[in-house]
Amino acid sequence: MRDLNETNITDAVLAKVRQSENPRVRQISEALVRHLHAFVRDIEPTQVEWDAAIEFLTRTGQMCGATRQEFVLLSDALGVSMLVDAINHRFPGGATETTVLGPFYVQNAPERDLGDDISNGMQGEPLLIEGSVSRINGAPLVGAIVDTWHADGGGFYDVQNATGQEGLAGRSRFRTDEHGRFWFRSIVPAFYPIPDDGPVGEMLKSQGRHPYRPAHVHFMIGYPGCETLVTHVFLAGDKYLDSDVVFGVKNSLIKSLEFQDVGETARGNLVDQPMKALRYDFILTEERSAVA
Amino acid sequence: MRDLNETNITDAVLAKVRQSENPRVRQISEALVRHLHAFVRDIEPTQVEWDAAIEFLTRTGQMCGATRQEFVLLSDALGVSMLVDAINHRFPGGATETTVLGPFYVQNAPERDLGDDISNGMQGEPLLIEGSVSRINGAPLVGAIVDTWHADGGGFYDVQNATGQEGLAGRSRFRTDEHGRFWFRSIVPAFYPIPDDGPVGEMLKSQGRHPYRPAHVHFMIGYPGCETLVTHVFLAGDKYLDSDVVFGVKNSLIKSLEFQDVGETARGNLVDQPMKALRYDFILTEERSAVA
Numbered sequence: 414m415r416d417l418n419e420t421n422i423t424d425a426v427l428a429k430v431r432q433s434e435n436p437r438v439r440q441i442s443e444a445l446v447r448h449l450h451a452f453v454r455d456i457e458p459t460q461v462e463w464d465a466a467i468e469f470l471t472r473t474g475q476m477c478g479a480t481r482q483e484f485v486l487l488s489d490a491l492g493v494s495m496l497v498d499a500i501n502h503r504f505p506g507g508a509t510e511t512t513v514l515g516p517f518y519v520q521n522a523p524e525r526d527l528g529d530d531i532s533n534g535m536q537g538e539p540l541l542i543e544g545s546v547s548r549i550n551g552a553p554l555v556g557a558i559v560d561t562w563h564a565d566g567g568g569f570y571d572v573q574n575a576t577g578q579e580g581l582a583g584r585s586r587f588r589t590d591e592h593g594r595f596w597f598r599s600i601v602p603a604f605y606p607i608p609d610d611g612p613v614g615e616m617l618k619s620q621g622r623h624p625y626r627p628a629h630v631h632f633m634i635g636y637p638g639c640e641t642l643v644t645h646v647f648l649a650g651d652k653y654l655d656s657d658v659v660f661g662v663k664n665s666l667i668k669s670l671e672f673q674d675v676g677e678t679a680r681g682n683l684v685d686q687p688m689k690a691l692r693y694d695f696i697l698t699e700e701r702s703a704v705a
Numbered sequence: 706m707r708d709l710n711e712t713n714i715t716d717a718v719l720a721k722v723r724q725s726e727n728p729r730v731r732q733i734s735e736a737l738v739r740h741l742h743a744f745v746r747d748i749e750p751t752q753v754e755w756d757a758a759i760e761f762l763t764r765t766g767q768m769c770g771a772t773r774q775e776f777v778l779l780s781d782a783l784g785v786s787m788l789v790d791a792i793n794h795r796f797p798g799g800a801t802e803t804t805v806l807g808p809f810y811v812q813n814a815p816e817r818d819l820g821d822d823i824s825n826g827m828q829g830e831p832l833l834i835e836g837s838v839s840r841i842n843g844a845p846l847v848g849a850i851v852d853t854w855h856a857d858g859g860g861f862y863d864v865q866n867a868t869g870q871e872g873l874a875g876r877s878r879f880r881t882d883e884h885g886r887f888w889f890r891s892i893v894p895a896f897y898p899i900p901d902d903g904p905v906g907e908m909l910k911s912q913g914r915h916p917y918r919p920a921h922v923h924f925m926i927g928y929p930g931c932e933t934l935v936t937h938v939f940l941a942g943d944k945y946l947d948s949d950v951v952f953g954v955k956n957s958l959i960k961s962l963e964f965q966d967v968g969e970t971a972r973g974n975l976v977d978q979p980m981k982a983l984r985y986d987f988i989l990t991e992e993r994s995a996v997a
Binding site for chain 2: 423432445494
């Protein structure tokens with residue numbers, strides 16, 4: 414293994430990574446080397462461009478912290494996250510469609526009671542969210558965990574807030590009631606740019622792309638024996654629905670804001686002021702191991 | 706651009722990155738998306754594997770600092786650095802062959818006088834290094850900058866040294882004399898593992914690969930109007946010459962250590978004790994812009 418050149422180096426590297434005893438590591442490593450080398454052969458980077466790539470990746474890693482995941486943003490902005498999402502959710506028809514997790518999910522957000530207001534000081538128009546969780550056959554899922562998070566009326570998530578606001582906001586976990594239903598109050602989220610003051614923002618700019626995502630509310634819904642559903646509900650009419658920077662919009666996930674007057678809602682919940690309302694009924698599929 | 710799925714997402718992302726006004730950015734972005742998506746389709750990562758990839762890249766970036774460049778190591782260990790090196794050095798025959806820069810180069814190392822000892826306290830067997838720099842036609846290059854660096858007898862570079870040793874060692878810049886020659890003294894470097902306590906070390910382990918590089922001395926040699934030469938001289942007989950973890954060994958760059966007795970060398974330099982000697986004559990090619 415000496416005198417490697419453009420012609421023989423890829424085979425030499427492949428021979429090395431094939432030494433892995435783990436078949437999955439071997440498969441991933443071989444594919445990585447083949448595609449990475451093919452990419453390099455295609456673009457023939459100069460040394461200066463290679464330096465720039467090393468520096469880009471380094472800065473991307475160093476931008477990551479407790480409230481920022483720049484490599485997730487990179488995966489999102491290159492359509493990789495949605496491709497991985499599609500590959501992992503070849504579900505039977507009838508289940509709610511999936512979309513990206515995004516970089517702003519926080520594990521173990523506080524659990525609240527149904528009907529609670531989760532806005533916690535966030536600025537924006539009051540919003541009622543009502544929904545249900547069921548199986549494809551219509552059976553309600555009682556006690557399902559509904560984890561939700563969204564941006565504020567200015568387009569910022571709580572974890573991005575640099576103004577010193579205490580704690581989490583626009584983010585909570587709920588359990589569905591005995592009918593598989595949940596409801597809570599918050600504020601209407603706005604469209605927003607993904608954080609674009611780092612390497613991913615530079616990439617988007619150089620590619621002539623805007624950094625915006627249409628307004629949406631995130632949901633991660635789990636129930637034993639079902640595939641955990643990671644999705645958004647998008648707000649109809651948003652100007653970025655057709656150019657989401659992370660390629661995540663699906664028509665089945667877009668809902669219009671309705672008007673809800675004071676009093677009891679059609680679903681039997683009570684609101685004490687007129688507000689906008691977003692309603693979505695989620696359908697979970699069986700775990701794949703159970704299906705197969 | 707809604708309802709993207711496995712079938713249509715790659716084309717949708719390609720359409721976006723084609724918006725770039727810069728043709729080179731467009732070319733690189735398109736190739737990146739095509740090859741990255743093809744890689745993902747090939748391996749069909751689970752969400753857990755995607756998480757692991759994000760975490761691997763993040764830790765790789767966060768391992769980088771003033772004396773460690775983990776992304777360069779990753780590029781080296783996947784054969785990408787040597788492929789980029791080959792693509793950028795399609796030189797005419799007769800010039801010294803190139804190899805990787807590696808992660809331990811330090812810009813603006815101190816310049817020393819010919820004959821100086823650069824070991825600066827490094828442990829190892831005394832070594833004389835003698836060489837020359839010329840053009841392909843044999844004309845000596847007077848005043849060429851010879852930047853050199855190497856590991857110590859234990860296989861560590863100065864910048865890796867955590868024992869508190871002051872300053873740089875085994876590293877210096879020289880200028881060739883009126884005959885295009887240079888010489889200096891140091892110690893015999895040992896083979897060594899690339900730093901393997903980080904993500905790249907984990908990757909090598911999972912691929913069943915050792916992390917070693919055969920013993921070598923780095924050279925970066927510059928002269929106005931010539932392509933800067935980045936190469937090593939490898940020590941003959943090293944047990945890792947056939948399995949260099951970064952795929953960098955070329956037969957033309959391997960030299961045997963000679964024995965040099967006290968007194969004047971064949972090249973006219975004076976040594977005050979018997980020592981090993983490494984001799985190499987470097988040949989630079991014209992700058993490509995000048996060739997083309």
